[in-house]
Amino acid sequence: MTFPIASSYVCFISIFSHLLCNLAALSMLGFAKNGADNDLLLAALNWTCGVAKIDCTALLPNKQCYKPNTLEAHASYAFNSYYHQNTMIIGSCDFSGVATVTTTNPSQGMCVYTGSW
Numbered sequence: 001m002t003f004p005i006a007s008s009y010v011c012f013i014s015i016f017s018h019l020l021c022n023l024a025a026l027s028m029l030g031f032a033k034n035g036a037d038n039d040l041l042l043a044a045l046n047w048t049c050g051v052a053k054i055d056c057t058a059l060l061p062n063k064q065c066y067k068p069n070t071l072e073a074h075a076s077y078a079f080n081s082y083y084h085q086n087t088m089i090i091g092s093c094d095f096s097g098v099a100t101v102t103t104t105n106p107s108q109g110m111c112v113y114t115g116s117w
Helices: 040-049 071-085
Strands: 002-006 009-015 019-023 029-032 097-100
Touching: 029 071, 040 071, 071 097
Parallel strands: none
Antiparallel strands: 002 009, 009 019, 029 097
16 A cells, blocks of 8 residues: 655555654665775775676776766765665665765766666
C-alpha cells in the first residue's frame, strides 16, 4: 500500500507493519564533500571501486562519466553508486567524513547518477 504523508514523502507499509519512507519528490544522492582531503578521497574511491565492487566503468576515459576528470567528481559518482547499492542506509555514505548525502543532482549530459530524477 502507498499512502501520501506529505508532499515530499511516500511511505510504504509492508505486510510486517514496518513503515518504510523514501523521499519521492527529492532524490537523495551520495556526494564527495567540497574541500575533502584528496588522500582520503582517493582511498575511499579506490575502496569503493575495488573492495566494495561498485561498477566504476563509467569513470574510464571516453565513458559517460569520465568528465569532469576530477577526483571529487569521480568519487561522487562512486560514492553515490555505493549509497544506492546499499539501499540508502544512513551512514553508508560517509567514507571517513569525506562524503555526505545531498539533494543536489550532479548529473551532467550522458552521466546520470543513480537515484537522480
